[in-house]
Amino acid sequence: MKIAIASGKGGTGKTTLATNFADSLAHSGMDIRLLDCDTEEPNVHLFFDIAETERRAVTMPIPKLLPDKCTGCGICGNVCRFSAIVNIGKMTIIHPGMCHGCTACWELCPENALEPSEKPLGELISGKADGISITYGKLHIGEMSGNRIIQAVKAKADANKLNIIDAPPGTSCPVVETLSEMDFVLLAAEPTPFGLANLRSIVELAERLSVPMGIVINRSTPEEDGIVESFAESRRISILGKIPLDRKIAELYSAGEIFSRRMPEYRAFFVELLSKIERAVSR
């Protein structure tokens, strides 16, 4: 099973949920894959002492000009929708940073004056920690999109095991890339007006992608939770659990610790969370 952890808003506790969920289940004896798809700001690995087993470059194909063959016909600049190729007079200029790797330019060049070459986009890192198989991706600074790295991270999922996937914040293309083909998405929601506004967006996205979902309220307080609860009820989404607003949890997080290791009473909470998700998926 593949369970993604997402939220429209950043900082609502996705990584806290993902790491504690994975760690508690591993502690109960399960074989867990933990995949961090936030390639712009990956954080999961900061909470584990990982024995690395793999580190490799992730690349994307971009056009390379063979100037001797180029006649300056301008077809490549015309077909490129991303302004990654500009033809000025007989000159062809490539802007690698703008390229989306669509292949149109070299496929359509009548002179075969463009050929694909691999541009490094980022890295994929895998390893083991505390019985969990962890993979994360890291987008090189200055690169626009980590989608290809997300695909590589997701390819590490094992259909026969439980896979927990930490999604990037927001609702745009990297989140769509992460959430496609998930069995369930767990939404980390914060009971604030900002939290509610962004919860609406991610719920809308999960609905359009037809992924079943449930909510965990993070930094929950009895006075504030109503804002999320009434929304969840109106959209018929189950609230599967609550993690209270607790300075001790914030301090452990700050130090890079998995809070349920220091507060083991939460381990049962995460084990129970999985059975709730399994029931929801089988329904």
Add this chain to the structure above:
Amino acid sequence: MKQIVITGGKGGCGKTTVTASLAYLADNWVIADCDVDSPNLGIIARPEIHENREFLGKEFSIDATSCEHCGLCIRKCAYGAVRGDFTIDPFLCESCGFCAEICPAKAIVERETVIGNWRIADSRFGPFLDAYLQPGAENSGKLVTLLREKAIEIAEDTPTEGILIDGPPGAGCPVIASIAGAELAVAVAEPTVSGIHDVRRIIELTSTLRTPVALIINKADLSAAKTAEIKAFAESAGIPVVGELPYDKLANKAQSSMKTLAEFAPKGDFAVEMKKSWMTIRKLLGIEK
């Protein structure tokens, strides 16, 4: 006219909290919420909208009547966006148009479709702009750039010192679009292991973009050790720290009553430190001597 972007890499580090408080303290600056996935500043600014415009994107579809099922589009699409039944998955499609270009039956049609909107408004802080990109839509960077262009147009017609930009989380295309060309990036750093990791990446990005950067530490008292680590790192990198904001339990209450934290508790430690930070930022920009 100066452009300041509030950034930080990590989601939830306090970008909007800081932007809203600065907007409240600043005198008639133009405010642009460039987090087009999660535009939250409007919840606090409560803008009076006087212009609401559509943001258009391209959508490709296959005309079933002229499609000859040759399968060329399926084989050639780099994104695997053409399904076996000759329909296009809008989420996978990156609108490159290659399929439409090569289709022998000319069966692939392109049309414009609304993928978001952007708004111009007045607010109690000053002129206000924000935008919303529909979940899953492409081109967030383009929408950010468009919003910044509109903000500049407004700033040129307004007696104002500059534009205050609330940036999106992450380090990818919308973040780059929000930072490039600004006079100053103020990165909000959270004293946590994740916060430090993320803000370091943003500082790498601002240096790639050659944008001057300053740090503001949010929830500084959450961890004295991590706050010291941020300050040591800032000093060694020659980056000014313009403020150390305290962890304030009232933050959520202020948000629930749709006020900035500096406005909700004007005598509180947060407001006092925020005022000092704003003065330091103004000096960094050369507005204040």
